[in-house]
Amino acid sequence: MPTTVYDPPALAPGTLRVIPLGGLGEVGRNMTVFEYEGKLLVVDCGVLFPEEHQPGVDLILPDFEPIRHRLDDIVGVVLTHGHEDHIGAVPYLLKLKGDIPLIGSGLTLALIEAKLKEHRIRPYTLTVEEGQREKVGPFDLEFVAVNHSIPDALAVAIRTPAGLVLATGDFKMDQLPLDGRITDLRAFARLGEEGVDLFLVDSTNADVPGFTPTERGIGPVLDQVIARAPRRVVVASFSSHVHRVQQVLDAAHANGRRVALLGRSMVRNMGIAADLGYLNVPEGVLIDYKKARDLPDNQIVYMSTGSQGEPMAVLSRMANLDHAIEPGEGDTIILASSQIPGNENAIYRVIDGLTKLGATVVHKGNAKVHVSGHAAAGELLYCYNILKPKNVLPVHGEYRHLMANAKLARETGIPEENTILGENGTVVDLRDGVASVVGQVDIGFVYVDGSSVGEITxxxxxxxxxxxxxxxxxxxxxxxxxxxxxxxxxxxxxxxxxxxxxxxxxxxxxxxxxxxxxxxxxxxxxxxxxxxxxxxxxxxxxxxxxxxxxxxxxxxxx
Amino acid sequence: MPTTVYDPPALAPGTLRVIPLGGLGEVGRNMTVFEYEGKLLVVDCGVLFPEEHQPGVDLILPDFEPIRHRLDDIVGVVLTHGHEDHIGAVPYLLKLKGDIPLIGSGLTLALIEAKLKEHRIRPYTLTVEEGQREKVGPFDLEFVAVNHSIPDALAVAIRTPAGLVLATGDFKMDQLPLDGRITDLRAFARLGEEGVDLFLVDSTNADVPGFTPTERGIGPVLDQVIARAPRRVVVASFSSHVHRVQQVLDAAHANGRRVALLGRSMVRNMGIAADLGYLNVPEGVLIDYKKARDLPDNQIVYMSTGSQGEPMAVLSRMANLDHAIEPGEGDTIILASSQIPGNENAIYRVIDGLTKLGATVVHKGNAKVHVSGHAAAGELLYCYNILKPKNVLPVHGEYRHLMANAKLARETGIPEENTILGENGTVVDLRDGVASVVGQVDIGFVYVDGSSVGEITxxxxxxxxxxxxxxxxxxxxxxxxxxxxxxxxxxxxxxxxxxxxxxxxxxxxxxxxxxxxxxxxxxxxxxxxxxxxxxxxxxxxxxxxxxxxxxxxxxxxx
CATH class of the missing domain: 3.10.20.580 (Ubiquitin-like (UB roll))
Known part of the structure; x- marks a missing residue:
């Protein structure tokens, strides 16, 4: 179904315009632009990872075209959390204009700053925390704590005279999160009573029935597996999953083992998380991996990257005997991670390789070593009922996810005409509590390949x-x-x-x-x-x- | 871990040699060669479908090299059932020598004959049924009924003076199968008492705990979905899954709908199954698809191919509006099938396309519309306990599946040294109840690409x-x-x-x-x-x- 592109009208005074530039109809490159009285606020600026029909592509960026000639109008970029699909394209935006201010929580900004350092960019930043209100240009922002698979995630409420918008970012509602920082439903309730005119809500797990289990359930499983492991243990996970790593540290510590971090991004991110107090490292548990090799096999846990079967990451290299640590008989490998669709073959190649070397491989398929970071249908229903938003724009997901989310909204009584099934480039205007689609701008794929950006067509x-x-x-x-x-x-x-x-x-x-x-x-x-x-x-x-x-x-x- | 190739010794008199040419370390191209006193018996001859790292390849064949110079010694090819991964390479074998006899059940032979007709080959065949014994060269064969996701599947017991071998083919142990034809555990028990010296056993689901649910559980779900469907229903499944199609026919019939079959292989296979009495078509339920289009939307069910997202199959073409039947608002699409690893992206692209057109898509992820065709761990344990084989050679599966199967064997008391973890080309000799690995022959990938066979390297x-x-x-x-x-x-x-x-x-x-x-x-x-x-x-x-x-x-x- 090719999208019909048509120009929106000139923006009327007192009207808020919303244009998602990425993340609708895809899982990744999340980016939404809000315009009011000539000024632009950007929420998130992430990358999308290519699929097999996009060979040789390193990354896919949101299409900056609709804002390229208006960079001077951008008053700030709010980053809801530190995952690549929400921050990964920031370096490419700042290469166009280096002084656009970045707004986010402490951990989020620390992660993007480390990334920008590699691109030799020092950004302007504003650190915010939950409960804080900030006036940025004509936008009155309020930040709300949400729980996700990375600490310090924030939803953002955006107030203008046109109405109140709430954008969740990625979130779930673990009621017993490891850091005790739950999604702030009291704030949601207060915003709901004030009246949310437009709700931009994470759709990733909208088609998953029920509730995402608590992260806390993984600890005992890790503990049990590590306790029974006769020799070395390797745990692979996402390099930003602080709480997963926390549970590995705790389980290792409880079993008298030390932990060595492997993989550049794992070492960097956990360094940041520990420095900022998000990761609580038990005294003496961490050890440099070169020294770890001198420990007896049953006293070590390696925490590595490569849980998605990425060919250059530590775990794949181990499976190919192309890493200093060569797994063998008696070793236990835990993939404490999801299988991102499309990666299954690569992941199973790694699992097979490790199995063939004699290692025991524990993964999502045979043990409870992973929970999702996104709210499932049951949690989303809670949100709709507590917020009772006037209008809903499901974001972050393939079309079937957006569709499933819209269906949940309708089930809680939001009229069908107020649930907007948009695509990238859909122009939504909000005025006096009425949200309407007023245009559709053309959004392309911007491919990063080697040093080229947007040159590969x-x-x-x-x-x-x-x-x-x-x-x-x-x-x-x-x-x-x-x-x-x-x-x-x-x-x-x-x-x-x-x-x-x-x-x-x-x-x-x-x-x-x-x-x-x-x-x-x-x-x-x-x-x-x-x-x-x-x-x-x-x-x-x-x-x-x-x-x-x-x-x-x-x-x-x- | 590259395999070390080494020549087996000359085959001693009174010894049975077993060489798997495909299906070990992969899911597909199953083929095993048995040699006794200079004569060869082949069990299965299937194809493997390529993965993304084998671009442009149409099919992958077992490597016939080890038997290419000995085609005259082949006394027969036993085909355990009619799936492509067990019969698909037969045309390529018969192109080398057209008069090699094929041995199998009525449905299996009918399916391969239809396939061979397209290649303009008329084979020599011997139709057998469960309980039957046949002497083929020096091999005394006994066929045993097994239950699988296609009717009329057979296991084969192979007796020579060297010992008794049982090869399961693909199987599961549904205790309430639709056709009442259960895996014959009485025969297994009898063979066990006689003494099974070597057990070649399906490993596909060996790493799945518990038991595969009964196929019969799907009927009520289909019935419910069809009963509630406001407009047209399309069910996609494998084109050889007679029992799945049976359940669709029954559910459609019960709901006053007629069924039109779509897709060349679906029409062909179901024609064969109905002719031979494996598919029981309720009077008047089938309708030609051209006539079906004149029926009211709520009186039709289309049964189609394309459940794996294959780009040229009916369902993908529907999703792309490239088929006479254009799905829309109110239509219900059921994917009554597994998601073969590696196909997820293609399948989800189809699901998204259909969702975007307004259709409701029901699939494995949101309803119980599929069960596997393979025995899970619980069922395999039953087999080991009833057979008590002296030696086990897990077949049909990636290395992790073979490994999991070997572990199950050991858990039932079979000594580790008697569970053989082989690869394609592993040469196993059996004599006086002792099975030993005596060599490893080189097995390559034979790629079919366009009209070329084995030319692409x-x-x-x-x-x-x-x-x-x-x-x-x-x-x-x-x-x-x-x-x-x-x-x-x-x-x-x-x-x-x-x-x-x-x-x-x-x-x-x-x-x-x-x-x-x-x-x-x-x-x-x-x-x-x-x-x-x-x-x-x-x-x-x-x-x-x-x-x-x-x-x-x-x-x-x-």
Whole structure:
């Protein structure tokens, strides 16, 4: 269903405009722009990780195009929490304009600052905490504590004369979180009584029935697995999951083991979390991994990255015996993580590799070693009932997630016409408690590939897909510029098509004949001659090999 | 962990040799060869479907190499059931020698015969049924009923003077199967009392705790969903899952709806199943799909293929509005199927597409509309306890599945040294109740791609992966054969690398200079000059674009 793009009207005074630039119809690159009286507030600025139909792409950014010419109007970027899909694109935004202020909690800002340091950017920042109110341009912001799979996450209430908006960011409602910092339903209730005009709400788990189990349930499982492990233990998890790491530290400590952190991002993030007091490291439990190797096997736990089967991360390298720590018989590997859809094959390749080396692999599929970071349907119903928002815009999720979330909203009595199923680029105007879709701007995929940003196009990716599926055949013919006669070639080189280029020997005379024929009928233009070459070999390959590789004909004059 | 290949000794008289050619360390291309007194018996001959690191590949076959020179010694191919991963490679085997007899149940042979007809092969066949004994060369075969996600599946007991082998094929132990045909545990008990010397057992679900629920549990769910569906219903499932289709027919019939079958393989397989009496079609329930479109929406159920998100199958085409049946508001789509690992992204793309069109999508994730076809751990324990085999060779599965299955065997008291963790090509000799690994033959991947079989190599796939991730740059330089001077070029063409070939303008003089330099120092060989071109542009691309595309330099004399 291609989206029909149409321009929104000029923004009327007293009206708040909301445009999601990413995160709707996809899990990642969350970014929403709010406009009031000529000023822009951005909430989140994350990246999306590519799927297999986007080969070679490193990252996908939100499309900054709708705000590129208005960077001076941005009064701030609120970052709700420190996950890549909410902060990862900040360096690319700040490369366009370095002094846009970043607003977020202590941990969130520390994580983005560490990231920006690698890009050699020192940002302007404003640290906020739950309960705090800040006037940023025409936007009156209030921050509300929410619970998620990273500490110090915040929802943000945005007040303008046009109405009150609440954006949750990512959240869940663990009622017994490890740090005691629950999603602040009292604040939600107070905002609800004041009247929430528009509710932007996390949809990631909207199609999961019931309630996300408490993070606290994982500790005893980790403890049991570690207690029974005869030799070394390796736990893999996300490098920002402070509470998961906390539970590993505690379980290791309780079992008389020390913990070595592995992986650059794990070491960096946990350093930050410990420095800021979010990670409580039991005295003497951490050990440098080089020293850890001298400990007896049953006194060590390695905490590593690579839980998604990423080929360059520690766990994959261990499975391939390409890491100083080589797993073997008696070792226990725990994948304390989700399986992000699309990563299953990679994860199972790692699990198989480790199993083959003799290790016991404990994962989500055979033990309770992971819970989600997002509110399931039951929790979302609580939110709707306590907030009773006038209008709802489900965000953060594939279309089916947004749809499921809208359905939950309707079930709590929000009229269908007030639940907005938007896409990236949907322009929503809010005025006097009425939210309406007034336009749809074009939003593209911005691919980061190597050092290039936005240079690789969908056409390039289509070429890559053809090349990757079918390979290519290049045909070079050198013709005499005066006579048009073949001076050299046709030379044929193929990659990914056939084991031996000699299979093309029989088509060379056909190409030469077709070119002679074309020359006879007066064709001299190199491009036209190239097309003759393309057609001749294309037809031959199609018939004789039943394949459709990319064909690159080159007719050169000499 | 690369496998060490070593030759087995010559086969001693009175010894049975077992070599799995596929299906160990992978889910698919199941094939095992048994040799006794110079004669070969093959059990199953299936295909494996490619993963994303095998781009462009249509199918993967077992490696016939170890038996290619001994085709005349094959006394028969036993096909345990009619799934592609057990019969799909038969046409390729019969292309090598057309008169190898196929042995299997009525439905299994009917399915392979329909397949062979498309390849214009008429096979020799021997139809067998449960309880039957057949002497095939030196092999005394007994067939045992097993329950699986396709009717008429058989296990096979193979008796030779070397001992008694039982190969389960794929199976589970549904105690209330739709057709009442349970896995014959009385036969298992009898074989156990006789003494099973070697047990080849399905490992697919060995790491799933408990018991696979009964297929019968799905009927009421289908009935309920269909009863509540306001408009059209589409059910997608595997095209050979006769019992699933049966339950759809029954549920449709009970709700006053008619059923139209969609998809070539669905129509073909269900025609075969109905003709042979495996599918019981309620009077008047089936309708041609062209006529179905004239029925009121609430009187029709479409039964289709495409439950794995295959891009060319009916369901994907519906989701893309590329099928005569265009789903919309009020329609209900049921994916009554598993999600084969690796297919999740494709499946979710289809689910999202359908949701976006307004349809309600019911799937494994939100309703009990699928059960597995394989025995889970609990069922396997029953098997081990009733059979008490002397030796076990877990088959059909990734390494972690084989490992889990071996663990279950040990838990029932089978000594560790008698559970053989084999790989494809592991040579197991059985004599006097003793099974031992005596060799490891080399087993490769045989890729079918278009009309080519075994011509695409792993090197080609590596090229494709590089091309698919990074694209390529070709550089053509025409040099004067006498002077070595550049006559034309360098011309640079890239695909999948950059939007515009003009980015390479700045490197052209560098290439020309490098070639001139090389010529000055006496380099004249075209290959050596090509390497100069490769190094020059390779270094430039690496530094300026931070990328590593394939580089194809061509220096041509004219």
């Amino acid at each position: 969908d056409a390039d990716l289509k070429d890559r897909r053809i090349l990757g599926e079918e390979g290519f055949i290049s045909v070079i013919v050198v013709v005499d510029s005066a006579t048009g006669k073949i001076v050299s070639g046709p030379e044929i080189h193929a990659r990914g098509v056939a084991e031996d280029d000699r299979v093309f020997d029989s088509v060379k005379p056909k190409i030469a004949a077709a070119l002679a024929e074309a020359a006879k009928s007066g064709v001299r233009d190199n491009h036209a001659l190239s097309q003759v070459v393309r057609r001749t070999i294309g037809r031959w390959v199609n018939q004789s090999l039943r394949r459709r590789p990319m064909i690159v004909p080159m007719v050169i004059e000499a | 792993d090197a080609d796939l590596k090229d494709r992966r590089i091309l698919g991730e990074e694209g390529f740059i070709s550089v053509i330089v025409v040099v004067d054969s006498a002077t070595g001077k550049i006559v034309s070029g360098p011309e640079i063409h890239a695909r999948g690398v950059a939007e515009d070939d003009r980015v390479f303008d700045s490197v052209k003089p560098k290439i020309a200079a490098a070639l001139a330099e090389a010529a000055k120092s006496g380099v004249r060989d075209n290959h050596a000059l090509s390497q100069v071109v490769r190094r020059t542009i390779g270094r430039w691309v690496n530094q300026s674009l931070r990328r590593r595309p394939m580089i194809v330099p061509m220096v041509i004399e004219a």
